[in-house]
Amino acid sequence: DAGVIQSPRHEVTEMGQEVTLRCKPISGHNSLFWYRQTMMRGLELLIYFNNNVPIDDSGMPEDRFSAKMPNASFSTLKIQPSEPRDSAVYFCASSPRDINQPQHFGDGTRLSIL
């Protein structure tokens, strides 16, 4: 089975531009999580969805960040406008309904805002 697929793997853009990160969870998984990793703060949860419904978005830094999950096989995380402090690695993870199964992570998107 394919794992969690994230795109792009790397993104470099100028501040003020819109950035869209994409995630395809593992088929059959009903929960999807967006995390951000920085040296200073480690891994932080941004938002998560159960059955395509956002459950907790309290980790989203500010209104510039938005996330959607239009169907069970696709999610986006959008930053508009982007700022240099948004530079980080963004991970998507998914997990199945089985309570005994852990989260599976994608390889991340390394985002650099100049």
Add this chain to the structure above:
Amino acid sequence: AQSVTQPDIHITVSEGASLELRCNYSYGATPYLFWYVQSPGQGLQLLLKYFSGDTLVQGIKGFEAEFKRSQSSFNLRKPSVHWSDAAEYFCAVGPPNSGNTPLVFGKGTRLSVIA
């Protein structure tokens, strides 16, 4: 509030030496506990997990971890480290009986392996 502490930011061990990475957690009840490993440029890969039962759990790549309720600890061990074990290691906790909720991660321990 839930939290995970990994006291060691960076550890260096010689190849073939034993390894122990520390993890302490703060949680209202016994949580689900996890260790993940992250190689450079990669996502997080699950090494092992503890849900209940035997407090010594075996994982992939020869790793094991021991849950100690009295110490709120879940330390990761390996008897003989290989150069390929150089990576970042993350301890995480999650609520029991709930696979669809987020994990809380420690800040990680970077492991370097020298010849």
